[in-house]
Amino acid sequence: MSLHEPEAQPSLKKRRRDSFSNADPKRVKRLHSGTQRLHYHDIGPSVNELKTRIRDVKRLLAKRIDDLPADVRVAKERELAECQRDLEKAEVKKQRSKMIQKYHFVRFLERKRATKELKRLKGQLHKLENDDRLDPNARENSIETLNRKISASEIDLNYTIYSPLTEKYISLYPNERRKQQPMEPEESNVIRTNSGEKPPLWYTVKQSMADGTLELLRDGKLGIGLSGEKKDSNNADVSLKSNTMSLLVHRKQKKPKSKIKVDGDEDAKRSSARSVQEGTRNENKRTSKEDVQGEDDDAESESDGGFFE
Structure with a gap:
């Protein structure tokens, strides 16, 4: 090797690979998945975990109801009731996320269409208000008609945004255009209405706009179903209590x-x-x-x- 020959320099690609050699992609993926699991469990127990716990507590109460002390039995009954309430909440949350995923694309398309229609009507109203060539009476009638259309279009837009996420989404617009075009996979489960008809929840959205309860309606906290009326939650509470108590009475009854x-x-x-x-x-x-x-x-x-x- 001659004195004037320069020493071999390590390539940048090799140096970069050496500097990140400790960061194993599989190891990084395992760490991220572990943090995701921890974060998921911080939110609350899953539906399967709650069902398992309910089944275990029911078996314990059914087999050893006579052997358990009174305080332990009362604690287990309370735990069973709490687990059943948590299970109902978890199932509602799961159903809500399922409905959001199912109707997200259709809501997006109809929200775009309602926004475009509202913008067009407001543009017509602005032109009509600044047009002095028309007869005053005719202009007032046209402005009144446009205001009614704008109000209906605002309700349409709010319907696409604030319709309850826990319920099925009924489309606002008729399917005349879709008869000529193939239906999208995301739109296959959507209920369509005939022209001139509004879904029942449309009138509920209109009332919520006046009451200022659109956010509560969207999150399903008003308890309103697909028919636009409140659901009967008393039957669910009664059935939950009856299921809890029937299990305790079952073992006490002996066959003659x-x-x-x-x-x-x-x-x-x-x-x-x-x-x-x-x-x-x-x-x-x-x-x-x-x-x-x-x-x-x-x-x-x-x-x-x-x-x-």
Whole structure:
């Protein structure tokens, strides 16, 4: 090696690779997934975890209801009720996210269309207000008509934004244009209305605009369903309490001995009837075989010889 020859410099690509050699992509991915799992569990237990816990507590109360102390039994009953309430909330949240994902694309398209229509109507109103060539009476009538259309268009826009996320989305616009075009996959589950009709929740959005409760309506906190009326939540509470108490009463009820004896007598009667039926069936088979055999013998005696005889 000569003195004037320069030393070999490591390439930038190699140096960059060496500097990041400790950052294993798989290791980084594992770390990120672990933090995501921790963050998910910080939000609250999942639906499956709650169902497992409810099943375990129910089994404990059903098997050892007489052995458990009173304070432990009361604590387990409270835990069961809390888990059932948490399960209802988790299922509502899961259904909400499912509905958001299902109707997100259609809401987006109709929100764009409603925004465009509202902008067009406001432009017409602005031109009409600044136009002095029209007759004053005709202009007032036109302005009044446009104001009604603008109000309806504002409700349309708010419907696309604040319609309850926990319910199915009913489309505002008729499907005349979609008869000629193939339907998008995201639009296959959308309920369409005929021209001139408004979905029931449209009038609920109109009332919420006057009451200032659009955000509550969107989050489903008003308890309004697809029909535009409030859901009956009392039945759900009653069923939840009845399920909790029926499990506690189930084990305390013992079967009477007389019932067991009657069941045994019924089983004996069924078995005897079954044996009688089998005997009659076998006798019928024997008689049918004898009849067939007798007919075959008669046929052989009467035959005058064929090709295979």
